[in-house]
Amino acid sequence: GQNIDQPTEMTATEGAIVQINCTYQTSGFNGLFWYQQHAGEAPTFLSYNVLDGLEEKGRFSSFLSRSKGYSYLLLKELQMKDSASYLCAAMDSNYQLIWGAGTKLIIKP
């Protein structure tokens, strides 16, 4: 079956760095997406990886290892506004997104 695993909740301190891990199993693979979702709002796109390696975009970076079925989202210089859920989604061979349940990130002052 198809499955995405990510931690349910994480806590970090303002100004620190946090890494959110995601493992996936899909029928075929056409890329890995990360989205941010604030409580009561819509998901918004953060990053896309299809090749192995690290993609950096400002304070956010995303890493992919296709051989391990593994990705992580790295958030640096954490700000209070980064408190949100982070959704990992893998695209299968039918170009459909398989979504994880999300990681709720709590930032403490």
Added chain:
Amino acid sequence: NAGVTQTPKFRVLKTGQSMTLLCAQDMNHEYMYWYRQDPGMGLRLIHYSVGEGTTAKGEVPDGYNVSRKKKQNFLLGLESAAPSQTSVYFCASSSGLASNEQFFGPGTRLTVL
């Protein structure tokens, strides 16, 4: 640009009632999607469309129907609502399939009593 809009934002139905959720996008996107989001679960694809006049089933299509008569609109219908359909419904659109990000509407919170 309004992006992706959804109406209504909230709705309460009684079991057996019907309703239609409307999604509209002004980005000229070919692809549109309907998801539901339940606590502790990932977004699940209900139906999607790859262009005007076409629709296809996603992971959880039972109990729902869709229509895409105009490129900018994607309608989701519930013919006979059930309590199991209590959820938050998100519409999304994208310009392509593979690497293209999906843009989401603000969501509709539906409660079926």
